[in-house]
Amino acid sequence: MVTRLTLLTPRTPGAVAILQLHGDSVRSALEQLTGQADWFAGRLRRSRFAGIDEGLAVLLPGASDTAQLMPHGGPRVVQRLIEHLVDPLGVTYDPAPDPRKLYPEAGSEIEADMLDAIARAASPAAIDLLAEQPRRWRDLLAAPQQAAAQRPALQQRSAVLDQLIHPPTVVVIGPANAGKSTLTNRLMGRSVSIVADRPGTTRDWVGGLVELAGQSGAGLAVRWLDTPGLRDSSDPIEQRAIALAKRVISDATVVVALRDPGQAWPDRAELPRQPDLWVVNKIDKTEEDLGGATGSSADDPLRISAMHGTGVGALEDRVIHLLGLSDLEATCWAFSPRLRAWCERKDDLQGYVD
Numbered sequence: 159m160v161t162r163l164t165l166l167t168p169r170t171p172g173a174v175a176i177l178q179l180h181g182d183s184v185r186s187a188l189e190q191l192t193g194q195a196d197w198f199a200g201r202l203r204r205s206r207f208a209g210i211d212e213g214l215a216v217l218l219p220g221a222s223d224t225a226q227l228m229p230h231g232g233p234r235v236v237q238r239l240i241e242h243l244v245d246p247l248g249v250t251y252d253p254a255p256d257p258r259k260l261y262p263e264a265g266s267e268i269e270a271d272m273l274d275a276i277a278r279a280a281s282p283a284a285i286d287l288l289a290e291q292p293r294r295w296r297d298l299l300a301a302p303q304q305a306a307a308q309r310p311a312l313q314q315r316s317a318v319l320d321q322l323i324h325p326p327t328v329v330v331i332g333p334a335n336a337g338k339s340t341l342t343n344r345l346m347g348r349s350v351s352i353v354a355d356r357p358g359t360t361r362d363w364v365g366g367l368v369e370l371a372g373q374s375g376a377g378l379a380v381r382w383l384d385t386p387g388l389r390d391s392s393d394p395i396e397q398r399a400i401a402l403a404k405r406v407i408s409d410a411t412v413v414v415a416l417r418d419p420g421q422a423w424p425d426r427a428e429l430p431r432q433p434d435l436w437v438v439n440k441i442d443k444t445e446e447d448l449g450g451a452t453g454s455s456a457d458d459p460l461r462i463s464a465m466h467g468t469g470v471g472a473l474e475d476r477v478i479h480l481l482g483l484s485d486l487e488a489t490c491w492a493f494s495p496r497l498r499a500w501c502e503r504k505d506d507l508q509g510y511v512d
Contacts, residue, residue: 161187163243164255165236168278170325170367172231174213177239178260179225179249188215188225190247197225208242211235268292268511271494275323280367282377284322287486294490295497296511308490313501316492318482323493325367326411326481327381331403331429333421334386337439341416341464342384345370345474372475378483383410404430412480414473415456419444423456434480437473439464452476 161181167174179187185197192205192215200219206212213229229235243249257264257274264270269292276288298305330338345368365383370376385403407413408430415433417423418440426432436459451469453460453476460476462469478484492498499505 161249163240163249163251164260166260166277167231168280169233170280171233174228175231175236177227179227181223184217184223184225187243187247187249188217191243207239210238210242266292266510266512268295268494275493279323280325280379281322282369283486287488287491288493290488291491291493292511294488298490299507299511309501309503312490312492315489316498316501319491319493321481321483322378325379325381327383327409328412328414328477329383329385329407329410330414330416331385331407331424331433332416333424336417336421337464338384338416341439342382344464344467344470345382370474370478372471372478376478376483378478380477407431412477414477435460435476437462441468442466
């Protein structure tokens with residue numbers, strides 16, 4: 159029997175990743191990878207993984223042919239471990255395993271798909287909603303005619319809810335020295351952007367996963383990107399960075415325009431698309447009347463202080479609203495291939511929820 163490898167956690171950066179090995183040669187693979195012998199089921203061991211990383215490994219109790227490796231969750235660490243297990247150790251990597259094989263404890267196919275979706279979901283807000291799906295789909299399908307009438311609405315809403323699994327992209331744009339990097343660092347909880355009181359400090363777009371909580375504590379993960387200041391520049395390196403930033407802006411789910419009270423908004427004619435949210439930063443440094451606070455237009459900007467955190471929660475709420483995820487009411491969600499096929503009238507879900 160071939161020993162197979164699957165990645166149980168998302169490929170996004172995290173504290174810990176989980177790789178699962180399954181097959182008759184699992185013990186041999188563990189010994190070669192860690193240099194440790196005498197693997198007993200249920201015994202969690204601290205191990206070195208072929209000089210690549212240090213983490214935990216366990217032969218699962220009740221399944222002597224299945225083991226899990228728990229290295230650090232950096233994408234490069236995970237990639238190197240997968241490569242080493244495949245060659246030279248001869249393990250077969252399965253990037254898209256059957257959820258029923260991954261989760262044999264599941265009572266139905268929809269429960270296995272639900273567990274798989276939870277493992278891949280980037281947003282904490284997805285967990286409770288996904289856990290409710292097997293029961294909600296059983297209730298829905300108990301009334302076939304009513305269920306059929308809901309197909310279009312379910313398909314539309316599910317496309318929005320899929321953002322809980324695959325993070326949408328939020329890009330912040332604006333003139334140099336508007337405080338974009340300060341805002342990004344505050345949301346990240348760490349310094350990913352260089353902050354200095356001079357224009358052009360950020361020379362390329364940077365960012366990462368941010369969990370937006372807002373005032374409701376939603377727990378929504380987004381890819382937050384900080385772009386270089388959009389301005390005229392004779393520096394060829396900065397020109398190239400601005401050109402790349404415009405590509406990122408074109409592909410963004412939400413674009414946030416940011417300026418400070420003494421600056422003008424970005425020239426709309428120079429933008430590849432119009433902003434979705436307008437924000438004035440550094441309100442702690444001005445007494446200027448900036449109008450309302452909805453952020454829906456350049457004439458009605460949201461007001462914040464990225465340095466002190468004032469208004470940042472309201473900004474998060476507005477982004478969550480623009481993504482259509484303000485209200486995560488309990489509803490059916492076509493989160494799996496078979497459920498999506500049902501919405502498209504290509505599957506009757508026979509035996510799927512039972």
